[in-house]
Amino acid sequence: MHEYVFILPIMLxxxxxxxxxxxxxLLVAQTAMSRSRTEAMGVAIGMGLGATLFAVVACYGLFALIAMVPWLYALLKVIGGVYLCFLAIKMWKSAGQDTPGRTALSSRAGFLKMLFAGFITQVSNPKTALVFGSAFAxxxxxxxxxxxxxxxxxxxxLIDSGWYIIVAMLLSTPGAQAAYGKFKKHLCRLAGGFMAAMGVKLFLTQP
Structure with a gap:
């Protein structure tokens, strides 16, 4: 089994x-506090699936590919920045909306929708690509x-889904959701502003 020791530092x-x-x-936290635990779990699993995709691609030379094709990283930055700004707008708009009931949000459709959102958020983040690429390289x-x-x-x-499931469990408690409901307007705008800042930073930061 000693031939698999190299996996340990990668996982760390x-x-x-x-x-x-x-x-x-940010997406997992807001989903857990504003929606249902089921949907937050969907986001967490979606993040894990996105990480799995990066792991497979990284095994076949993601870091080397980015180094050889500089415009690929630039393209990832543009896509990631656009998506983060899109999420920021949605979060900002949700500040003035009533939080939907938990029953509707716990449906299978809601879980799959948030799973897809988590997956897209993960794979559209170029920093995630660099983390995986650097670790594997x-x-x-x-x-x-x-x-x-x-x-x-x-x-x-397991690492990505496990961590975000823990976050989802902790922040989807009645106490956390009650606090979110009390300060929803400010929290949504703060989260939206932070998400927009990260999106703009992707556009402005040079590779």
Whole structure:
């Protein structure tokens, strides 16, 4: 099993990356406090699926591809910035709207919708691509043992989904949702402003 030791630093790198605040955390947190735990879980799993996609692609040379094709990273930045600004507008508009009932939001359709939102948020974030690309470029050996891609992909799914599920569980409690309802207008505008700032930063920051 010693041939799989290289996976440990990769997983630690990814864990530290997923725990750092960013648009993914913000989306899970707001969904957990303003909607239902079921929908927040959908976002969390969507984040994990996005991480799995990045893990598979990174195993086949994501970092090298970005280094060889500079415009690809620039394109990822534009797409990510546009999507973050889109989320920011939705959050800002939701400040003046009533929070829907939990029954409707706990439906299967709501879960799948938020799962897709989590997935798109993850894969549209170029910083996530760089985290995965850097980790795999640094620690992936030239000759990987059998089943490495499968093990790494499953690990990435568990790390991302696991962390955001914990966040969803903690912030979807009655106390957290009551506090959100009390300060909804200010929190939505703060979250929307923060999300917009991250989106604009993607446009302005040079690779």
């Amino acid at each position: 790198f990814l864990l530290l990356g997923v725990m750092s605040p960013g648009p993914s955390f 640094a620690f992936l050996p030239k000759e990987v043992p059998d089943y490495s891609v499968l093990i790494v992909s499953v690990s990435a799914l």
